[in-house]
Amino acid sequence: MDSMDPSREFVTNVKRIIVKVGTAVVTRADGRLALGRLGALCEQLKELNSQGYEIVLVTSGAVGLGRQRLRYRKLVNSSLADLQNPQYEIDGKAAAAVGQSSLMALYDTLFSQLDVTSSQHLVTDNDFRNVSFRKQLSETVKSLLALKVIPIFNENDAVSTRRAPYEDSSGIFWDNDSLAGLLALELKADLLILLSDVEGLYSGPPSDPNSKLIHTYIKEKHQGEITFGDKSRLGRGGMTAKVNAAVCAAFAGIPVVITSGYGTDNVIKVLQGKRVGTLFHQDAHLWTKVKEVGAREMAVAARDCSRRLQALNSEERRNILLDIADALEANETLIKVENDADVAEAQEAGYEKSLISRLALKPGKATSLAKSIRVLADMEDPIGHVLNRTEIADGLILEKTSCPLGVLLIVFESRPDALVQIASLAIRSGNGLLLKGGKEAKRSNAILHKVITSAIPNKVGDKLIGLVASRDDIPDLLKLDDVIDLVIPRGSNKLVSQIKNSTKIPVLGHADGICHVYVDKSAKADTAKQIVLDAKIDYPAACNAMETLLVHKDLSSKCTGLLYELIMELQQEGVTLYGGPRACSLLNIPEAHSFHYEYNSMACTVEIVDDVHAAIDHIHRHGSSHTDCIVTENHEVAEIFLHGVDSAAVFHNASTRFCDGARFGLGAEVGISTSRIHARGPVGVEGLLTTRWILRGNGQVVDGDKGVIYTHKQLPLQIQL
Structure with missing residues (x-):
């Protein structure tokens, strides 16, 4: 229930x-x-x-029933002459008297x-x-x-x-x-x-x-x-x-x-x-007042704290991340206890294995997260970078600089480790943050939030990161387009679609992770096996796991075909296979109900295609623009694939599992975006930044542009000392 x-x-x-x-x-x-x-x-x-x-x-x-019965009775007893006369309205009191007995007789029977x-x-x-x-x-x-x-x-x-x-x-x-x-x-x-x-x-x-x-x-x-x-x-x-x-x-x-x-x-x-x-x-007016004020106050507080965070120097912001990494390691046992309780409750409630897999924090996870945070802390400070310098006119210098977006609202499901990654990225990028995790990870999220915010100094404020308690608060938060600058949903297709349809705030994220591996006819057998197995079984619940295996038709020969070796390897690892029309008849496996399906488990779809162009066409028709890979030794074919597939990440001879913020060297990721706004693919610190213009002059005025001589000369990014 x-x-x-x-x-x-x-x-x-x-x-x-x-x-x-x-x-x-x-x-x-x-x-x-x-x-x-x-x-x-x-x-x-x-x-x-x-x-x-x-x-x-x-x-x-009673009145309605009585009126209906009396009209019928009058019709039965009417002569032809009566029917030609105008009909008068039946008295309501008479209708009530007649209808009451019928109504009560029915209730009594039922x-x-x-x-x-x-x-x-x-x-x-x-x-x-x-x-x-x-x-x-x-x-x-x-x-x-x-x-x-x-x-x-x-x-x-x-x-x-x-x-x-x-x-x-x-x-x-x-x-x-x-x-x-x-x-x-x-x-x-x-x-x-x-x-x-x-x-x-x-x-x-x-x-x-x-x-x-x-x-x-x-x-x-x-x-x-x-x-x-x-x-x-x-x-x-x-x-x-x-x-x-x-x-x-x-x-x-x-x-x-x-x-x-x-x-x-x-x-x-x-x-x-x-x-x-x-x-x-x-008492409803009290509930609503508290709820509405609470949502807005939480967002406003996050913005105020983010401005105080931005006012710190780079080393001070770095030290906050290092303190958070230390706090995670120091509280690893407590975090594990709370997470185990969430996992046990999820198992008792009968949640799917894929969700429980994402929910569980494996031994050593806190140490692993702390290590990622330290990597992020040691990266170059992303705030205040001069991206472009232009001399507008003599003595008038314009700079385009990087700055935080403001306040982020992240709604995520299942994975409590996402909370740590997102929080560390928000701090590194100088943003305020509101987090709403899934109810299945309630204890894990609460303890992680407590550990992280306790490491934030008072001069910034622990309200820099707010933890939203109930999903009923989300509709109110989604209305705050004047306070919240970006929403990032991490979860099911349904969650992403609901949020996109419920807010004016820009939304960044991906709905599905339907990733393909295409094995071309020139692929090396060992390379193909290694990549296909890793992409499917390393972490089947991940959004960058392979969901569809496409194989060139020349590899489907029963005697020497690499297709059969790949199928045997997958089945030996316990992967359930479903086929497209060509594969299911050839391999005698069940037909897939849809090519556009994310299994998130030890299962995948297999289909045979004619060539690289057919593979690209299949990916465009059935994929989700997340991550797609080609396995081939033909570099010309590889380039056709790399430039032809319109996805956020496209690989050659490498597992789709590499599509990850940490593996890309981003330190961590706030999510993977398949949208085409300012950030695409794994979104790290840079995806949480925008720009501002800084103009330095010495008293110039426009004055109808009469006395201004525009030069628009590009200048070096670094000022020569």
Whole structure:
């Protein structure tokens, strides 16, 4: 089961529930009963009843059902002359009287089939003016709930004395939504669930694709911003009535959830703490205030700290990295304990082996990470480099210099070692950093964050690196395009796509790591075997592992073909093979469902191609522009491949596993980018920098360019002393 949403944790203390079902849920568009929806609702209530919840049901639908039955009866009894006369509107009170018996008969039948007993309670607005009635109502319901009976309430429209019960909104209650709210107060319910024909309250018309579901309603935030739709097609409520009832109940201390009655398990999901529908809660404004301010404050604090970091000299920034490396080694045992706990929990939860592999920090990993940080510390300081010097005019010198981007938001999954790499790169490049790791690495990330930030001096501030606690904070952070300068997602295709579609902030990263090794006809057998095996089995869960093996058709001869040797080597190592159309028939292996597939495990796809051009075409059609390799002794063919494959990294006679920031000499990597913005391939320090222009003069002014003689002369980068 998914983890409980923090804003819904109150459901663990819920026992007595009021469930209100509207006319649009009870009936179909033609006015007939929606038997499937009602059946699903009754099954949910039966399950909750058996779990010990006390259920009270408030139902609409009598008027709509009665009107449908009376129209049918009038049609059956009409003469031809009657049918030619204008039809008059059927009286609502008569419709309510006729429809109520049909509605209750259905509930009784459905609940009886589920071995549940229900009871009927028709009430009017005037009844609640009587204190004795209210007291007796509470006592009766209390007795029924003790017997595990489900009381079913409905407004008795047939005998209501209100002047215009279908328009009048005066009195103690005025429709079944307000009745449900009133009963929640009278019966001291722990939760009110209002079932509608839409998922909840939206920021605009539900039919508008730009409208977004509001998960938590904040009166101060959303009142006046919401455009309510029309009322129910058959009832007299609609979303406005539901929101009014929900606000009143929530203000009185009873949480309310408005959600769809069309879902077969939405009531159960609400009780499981799932984030369905729209929640109304008296403390919701406090949650949102803390959450919104927290996200912005975290980003602003990271920016402030990054500016203090930039103000340090190069040696001081270097020493911070060295202190972090020492701290990691000193706390290696503690880090391993927390990581082991994460791995054990992931195994118990049944996570995939590839994820657990990425999650686990192997013995000596802290020392390895510390070594990488020291390499990074000893690299030339990247901040303040003069990239270009130009004399604009006499005595007017322009410099283009390197500088930090500002604040980075990194969302990563599974790999806690990524936190260390990213943090060290951010410090070396002078950037502030916000980190959100996967919940499966919660303990590992927390201890690594603590160790790293404890090594940051007070004159910079430990808020230079913020650790985002919940994934629910991410949507708020993605809105902060005025504070956060770059988002780097490291994880699944789904994660990357979601982030790209949810923010105006530039996004750098890669979705898939579908890497190819193409073995050309001139390849040496030993070289090909060595590269193919390393690319696949050295670390199958890595994004730079081989996922597709392409082999030249001339190597597929059954007698002497290198293809068969490669297949045997892979299978002996335990690699599961899938084939393209040509390979699967020749090698008798299962056909791959798709060439565009990242296994992240001991499996790969094999296909036979005609030549290097066919290999390039295959890579362009099915690859992900990550890393692709050719194995060949023909240098002309190699050059065709190296210049023809449009990927972030293209290799000749070298394993795809070399595509890594540390192996490239970047010290570490913040991720691998397949996008075509300022950084591509493994992204190290340089990918986290931008530029600024510095102009030095001695009093010059433009003055319409009248007195300026432009020279635009390139100058040496280093000033001659």
